[in-house]
Amino acid sequence: MKAVRLALHTNGVTILIDIPLNEWGAAHMRHDVVYNEQILAVAQDPFQNVATVLICPNLLLRTGISHILSGTRFAMVDGLCDDPSNLPALDDTMPVLFMICENRATEELVAMVDTLKTQHPLSRVVVLADAMDPDTVIQLCGAGMDGFCATSMDRHALVKALEIVILGETYIPASIGLALLERARQSRAHHAHDGAGMPVNTPAEALDKLSEREAQILRCLTRGSSNKVIARELGVAEATVKVHIKAILRKVKATNRTQAAIWATGHFDLAQDNVRALAAGE
Structure with missing residues (x-):
């Protein structure tokens, strides 16, 4: 059975787990397959810079993230970008990372992620926010999101999370991953209970x-x-x-x-x- 590999981060430790697709829900694996075939070999080179586009209208936040990523392989692309409609010119044959750092409704975020993946199918997309519920994560992953990072993460943890994403994995915090696992367990138990009575x-x-x-x-x-x-x-x-x-x-x-x-x-x-x-x- 195919599975989505998730990287769960907790207390400074990163754990990789596999969740079957029929429990995870929508599968944006089609993007990962192409990414693995064409870009992953380049992304695995630690000396290869990753063009990083920060989609964020907040100048203070942009400055802070730029400072955090300075000295890493994640090279910020110059120019203000607050929407997928005004992206800078990018080389799609090289690793590209989009970081969405703004508060929007779930539907808007889903549309934004979908647009980025449609325009740049070989890119990786990470959403940075204060918090996110499991249902929103599922919807965004279905649209093609490759990682969710909380604003409370420490600098080194954030850089490691981005490294995991650029290497072709899906990254979410442990709290969300464990909530999804518990939901999958409850779903299986519920279906088993339905099977014992009058089935649908x-x-x-x-x-x-x-x-x-x-x-x-x-x-x-x-x-x-x-x-x-x-x-x-x-x-x-x-x-x-x-x-x-x-x-x-x-x-x-x-x-x-x-x-x-x-x-x-x-x-x-x-x-x-x-x-x-x-x-x-x-």
């Missing part, structure tokens, strides 16, 4: 209820695609995608797109296994 729709029944278009969109959700990306990929209006997603949530009995993606990651594979088994029996 079986995977086969739910899959049969989906139209071909809904199945296509559900597969896009498992890849962490935003509504805009799905609409562009399928050649339909974004409003149409939203209507289909509402129908999908109802049919698979999910309360949000993340739950639907978690459900689909396992059950699409299960359905394919059943088809292969029937074919072998014939």
Whole structure:
């Protein structure tokens, strides 16, 4: 089973753990695959500078982060950048790191991360904020975020976290990682309890209820695609995608797109296994 590797930082110690994709939710692994193939070898060179773009309108904060990163391999790109629409010219064949350092609504951050990953698919994106809840982290990781760093981190820990991200891993603080693990455990226990009583729709029944278009969109959700990306990929209006997603949530009995993606990651594979088994029996 594929997994997302997370780097958890606590008390000065960094721990790497793997969380299965069907527990993590949306998988932005497609970005990592390309990154690993084309950029990782360069990023592993400790003497190779990493072009670092700080998206932050606060001059004081920009100055502070620039001071923290001075003397490291993370070379700040000159010029004020407060939005993905006014990015400086970048060489996408070399390691590029975007750091988003401003307070925005979750939807705005998701759109920003998605835009950066669409424009620069080989880049790495880190969000720096005072705090972030697990649900927001899941949404941002689904959009392509590669790391979340708290403003309370010490200088050396922040630099190490950025090193982990530029080496192709996903970094989040231990508190969030442990919360996600606990949520996954509770989810498994809840599904096991449902299985003992009157079950909801079986995977086969739910899959049969989906139209071909809904199945296509559900597969896009498992890849962490935003509504805009799905609409562009399928050649339909974004409003149409939203209507289909509402129908999908109802049919698979999910309360949000993340739950639907978690459900689909396992059950699409299960359905394919059943088809292969029937074919072998014939």
